[in-house]
Amino acid sequence: MALIRDDQLADDDSRLLTDDEALPGTGKIVVSLARWQKERETLVARKAPVGVRLKSDESPEAIAADLDRLALVELEFPKFRDGRAYSNARILRERYGFGGELRAVGDVLMEQLHFMLRTGFNAFEIAGPDPLEQYRTAKAEFSVWYQPTGDGRPTAISLRHRMAGNRNER
Amino acid sequence: MYNGRPMRMIIANRLNDGRVVFYKAGGGWDIDIAAGAVIEVEAEEAGLFAAAKADEAGCKVVDPQLIDVQVDGGKPRPVAIREAIRAFGPTI
Amino acid sequence: MYRYDEFDRKLVIERANQFERQVKRRLSGELNEDQFRPLRLMNGLYLQLHAYMLRINVPYGTLSSRQLRCFAHVARRYDRGFGHFTTRQNIQYNWIKLEETPALLHELAAVEITGIQSSGNCVRNITSDQYAGCAKDELADPRKYCELLRQYSVLHPEFSYLPRKFKIAVTGSPKDRAAVAVHDIGLRMHRNEQGEIGFEVLVGGGLGRTPWIAHTIRKWIEPEHILSYIESILRVYNLHGRRDNIHKARIKIIVNQMGIDKYRELVEAEWQRIKDSALKVPAEEIERIDRYFAPPAYAKLGDATELLGRQRKASREFDRWLDANTVEHKVPGYRIVNLTLKALGKPPGDIDADTMDAVADLADRYSFGEIRISHRQNLCFVDVRQDQLHELWQALDALGLASPNLDSITDIICCPGLDYCALANARSIPVAMDIRKRFVDVDELADIGELKINISGCMNACGHHHVGHIGILGVDKRNEEFFQLTLGGSSDQNASLGDRLGPGLPQSAVPDAIAAIVERYKSLRSEGERFLDTYRRVGIEPFREAVYGKDSEKAVA
Numbered sequence: 001m002a003l004i005r006d007d008q009l010a011d012d013d014s015r016l017l018t019d020d021e022a023l024p025g026t027g028k029i030v031v032s033l034a035r036w037q038k039e040r041e042t043l044v045a046r047k048a049p050v051g052v053r054l055k056s057d058e059s060p061e062a063i064a065a066d067l068d069r070l071a072l073v074e075l076e077f078p079k080f081r082d083g084r085a086y087s088n089a090r091i092l093r094e095r096y097g098f099g100g101e102l103r104a105v106g107d108v109l110m111e112q113l114h115f116m117l118r119t120g121f122n123a124f125e126i127a128g129p130d131p132l133e134q135y136r137t138a139k140a141e142f143s144v145w146y147q148p149t150g151d152g153r154p155t156a157i158s159l160r161h162r163m164a165g166n167r168n169e170r
Numbered sequence: 171m172y173n174g175r176p177m178r179m180i181i182a183n184r185l186n187d188g189r190v191v192f193y194k195a196g197g198g199w200d201i202d203i204a205a206g207a208v209i210e211v212e213a214e215e216a217g218l219f220a221a222a223k224a225d226e227a228g229c230k231v232v233d234p235q236l237i238d239v240q241v242d243g244g245k246p247r248p249v250a251i252r253e254a255i256r257a258f259g260p261t262i
Numbered sequence: 263m264y265r266y267d268e269f270d271r272k273l274v275i276e277r278a279n280q281f282e283r284q285v286k287r288r289l290s291g292e293l294n295e296d297q298f299r300p301l302r303l304m305n306g307l308y309l310q311l312h313a314y315m316l317r318i319n320v321p322y323g324t325l326s327s328r329q330l331r332c333f334a335h336v337a338r339r340y341d342r343g344f345g346h347f348t349t350r351q352n353i354q355y356n357w358i359k360l361e362e363t364p365a366l367l368h369e370l371a372a373v374e375i376t377g378i379q380s381s382g383n384c385v386r387n388i389t390s391d392q393y394a395g396c397a398k399d400e401l402a403d404p405r406k407y408c409e410l411l412r413q414y415s416v417l418h419p420e421f422s423y424l425p426r427k428f429k430i431a432v433t434g435s436p437k438d439r440a441a442v443a444v445h446d447i448g449l450r451m452h453r454n455e456q457g458e459i460g461f462e463v464l465v466g467g468g469l470g471r472t473p474w475i476a477h478t479i480r481k482w483i484e485p486e487h488i489l490s491y492i493e494s495i496l497r498v499y500n501l502h503g504r505r506d507n508i509h510k511a512r513i514k515i516i517v518n519q520m521g522i523d524k525y526r527e528l529v530e531a532e533w534q535r536i537k538d539s540a541l542k543v544p545a546e547e548i549e550r551i552d553r554y555f556a557p558p559a560y561a562k563l564g565d566a567t568e569l570l571g572r573q574r575k576a577s578r579e580f581d582r583w584l585d586a587n588t589v590e591h592k593v594p595g596y597r598i599v600n601l602t603l604k605a606l607g608k609p610p611g612d613i614d615a616d617t618m619d620a621v622a623d624l625a626d627r628y629s630f631g632e633i634r635i636s637h638r639q640n641l642c643f644v645d646v647r648q649d650q651l652h653e654l655w656q657a658l659d660a661l662g663l664a665s666p667n668l669d670s671i672t673d674i675i676c677c678p679g680l681d682y683c684a685l686a687n688a689r690s691i692p693v694a695m696d697i698r699k700r701f702v703d704v705d706e707l708a709d710i711g712e713l714k715i716n717i718s719g720c721m722n723a724c725g726h727h728h729v730g731h732i733g734i735l736g737v738d739k740r741n742e743e744f745f746q747l748t749l750g751g752s753s754d755q756n757a758s759l760g761d762r763l764g765p766g767l768p769q770s771a772v773p774d775a776i777a778a779i780v781e782r783y784k785s786l787r788s789e790g791e792r793f794l795d796t797y798r799r800v801g802i803e804p805f806r807e808a809v810y811g812k813d814s815e816k817a818v819a
Contacts, residue, residue: 059501081300081383083423087500090420095535111284111293111301118419141280144273146413148540149420156269156413161546186289187359188313229291232309250741252680255689256311260681262609262691 002131005101005123007139009132014051014072030074033058036066044069053105056084060092067098075121077106086119093120094150110138118149176238178209179246180222181253182231190256191231193222199231203257208239208246263324263632264409264554266374274371277378277417281305282364289361304384304422306377307363310684314358317380318370322390322408322432323351323635327622330633332373334618340366344614347603349675349726350429351389351635352380356682378416383424385415385496389431391439392636395555396644398592401451402459404434406551407485410543414489421496425503426511428496429468432461436755441637443467443476443757444729446513447495452482460484465495465525466517469723473759474514477522479529485548487533490541494533498525558630558645563595566648573652579666580655582704586666588651597648599629601641601663602673606698609691610676611639620661628654637726638675638714640668671713671780672698675726679719679736680743686719688736688743693717693772700773710780713793716751729753731794732779733760734772745772749779749805750797761802764810775809782808 003012014028019035028049036052043050051072075085092098103123148155180193191199192206222234238249248254288298306317337345341355388408395403431445442448448464460482467476483491499513517525574581589598604610625633629643658664667673679690716730727733733748748760787796
């Protein structure tokens with residue numbers, strides 16, 4: 001399993017803990033929402049980076065107040081067809097202003113890369129050969145987007161009317 | 171019917187063009203049901219079906235299924251209306 | 263009609279290129295069927311009983327003659343010479359090869375047509391009134407809003423993996439020809455006191471296993487807020503819709519489970535957060551799209567009353583066709599013409615390549631090069647000069663497209679059914695063709711009047727049987743095909759779901775049952791009363807008795 005973050009292959013310096021595992025003293029860890037809610041004080045006091053993994057039926061609301069303490073939020077795709085993480089990603093980025101790493105984990109396919117990029121994911125766990133090649137090929141597939149999301153990419157509407165505006169200026 | 175069990179065949183859709191095909195005794199697939207293997211002995215079923223599934227993994231066909239057939243005058247015919255329509259085409 | 267600009271064109275080409283890559287990866291095994299299925303469905307490609315079926319969007323049912331000629335070419339080059347128009351203003355081809363689909367999609371992209379999201383768990387084709395822009399009873403042309411919604415919904419990153427499919431319909435007229443009350447979202451146009459246009463938003467309608475009439479979630483929304491409001495509805499659905507059972511995954515289920523008040527509360531809360539975001543539609547964009555729907559260059563004509571009067575007298579057939587198949591136009595001197603694709607001996611909604619070309623030529627000559635598709639699987643020329651009606655009628659008659667049966671008992675909606683569809687339980691097309699054969703006398707058709715029969719081959723209700731005046735549903739009972747009848751459904755502004763008549767009938771008994779219902783109707787109707795109104799007045803018992811006799815729950819087998 002490879003990790004791509006911000007368009008590059010990256011070392012995964014974080015470790016996903018089970019709910020029962022002892023907390024290591026150092027190192028970046030990721031815990032489930034249930035564990036975060038149970039051991040929040042301990043995890044916050046730990047002075048090492050921590051992240052939370054949300055299942056597809058868990059709401060970002062549950063960690064909204066703590067986002068500035070989180071180095072990383074992982075959103076799980078139990079099956080690639082479960083599209084809830086797309087909404088949850090946008091809620092984290094756009095409603096709550098989360099600026100840390102937003103990582104897609106689980107059944108993550110490059111066929112859905114554009115949807116993930118546009119909804120705010122900037123990190124991806126990718127299976128299979130040549131992950132960076134897969135990623136780059138998928139990313140190059142589209143250059144036109146209709147809908148505004150929080151990703152700042154110019155939509156067709158904004159480009160059309162910016163252009164029309166430019167023409168009027170001449 | 172043979173020993174109280176219906177006879178079976180293996181049906182699938184060809185991957186590249188979607189056409190309905192039947193698994194043949196020596197391997198491979200044919201559009202004509204008459205060329206397909208009619209399975210009369212339960213013990214043969216598993217082996218043939220495994221070979222059919224291997225062809226699915228090998229990107230030749232999609233979704234092989236075992237279906238019940240009856241044989242009239244040497245010609246096999248699916249028992250279910252749906253499979254008969256798949257075998258012989260639309261009725262209109 | 264809308265013409266692609268450089269952005270629209272680029273997007274569909276990129277999409278076609280992406281699909282080409284995806285097909286290669288499927289054929290080589292890099293993608294398995296499970297991974298590939300949603301990808302091909304989101305381009306409109308199904309694997310059906312006999313072959314791949316490709317469904318192509320005709321956005322809000324508006325087609326140019328150039329596009330129709332491309333459909334004819336596709337039918338010849340990639341299929342068996344014909345296509346089938348559906349209840350969502352789409353066209354389907356039944357004999358497509360996967361390996362040829364990328365080339366096919368590129369050819370369609372060149373004429374600004376795609377299969378994007380005609381299937382899949384995403385927002386489907388935005389459908390509308392086939393008379394949009396021309397109907398006398400219309401408030402305003404709804405199609406600019408449909409186009410806005412189309413672009414908004416195409417490859418929406420957040421809503422491409424919804425719990426289930428999502429269908430939106432828009433009507434610009436209080437007379438609802440777009441069946442908005444049985445869509446996941448329906449938009450009904452209104453004018454406020456200042457004379458401004460806005461929409462009533464309906465949510466949670468649908469047919470299928472658990473049919474439901476939509477609820478009003480909001481009485482009024484301004485056009486500039488339409489996208490943000492719909493985004494709110496979709497977001498709540500995406501997060502809360504059920505994903506445990508595909509038969510319980512549509513928005514109608516969750517709306518009825520929560521109750522419309524709770525659902526509205528969630529939507530309104532979300533909408534308050536996003537209504538002033540970049541989703542607010544700039545007036546310039548609405549105006550830009552609106553320019554594409556500017557009325558054609560109508561000639562300044564008066565109504566050709568005298569001429570038509572003479573032509574009517576000279577030909578009984580022309581007179582009958584004029585009454586049955588044509589409709590008042592909002593511009594003097596023009597008329598809306600319907601071509602029913604319900605010929606004797608042909609599957610309803612089917613059209614062959616040669617006829618498509620001929621219709622395209624007639625569209626160029628008589629209707630500014632435009633064709634409309636209705637959800638009843640018929641075609642329309644919506645801008646025909648009254649003084650050219652007689653000439654057009656003759657040309658249509660020569661093509662077998664002048665059958666005066668619009669909205670009559672032989673203008674049947676019929677899904678492809680078990681002859682083609684992998685989901686079906688029974689064959690629907692032979693039932694439609696048998697009924698068609700039974701009622702050939704045009705005087706009888708006129709006497710029976712408006713009677714809409716809708717036939718579905720399974721509970722998925724693609725034939726809209728729940729909202730037929732007479733609905734027919736195919737079921738499988740121990741490997742035999744049976745048909746359940748319902749009465750009293752309607753998809754217009756007074757929408758209703760049909761009532762079950764009785765136990766399923768074998769295929770051979772259906773035409774007799776229909777005939778018995780018609781006879782009973784004729785014996786009970788008051789002067790000029792159409793079937794639906796008689797049914798609503800007298801109830802189901804007289805019809806139940808007419809079909810089943812006194813012992814109406816006796817099993818028929």
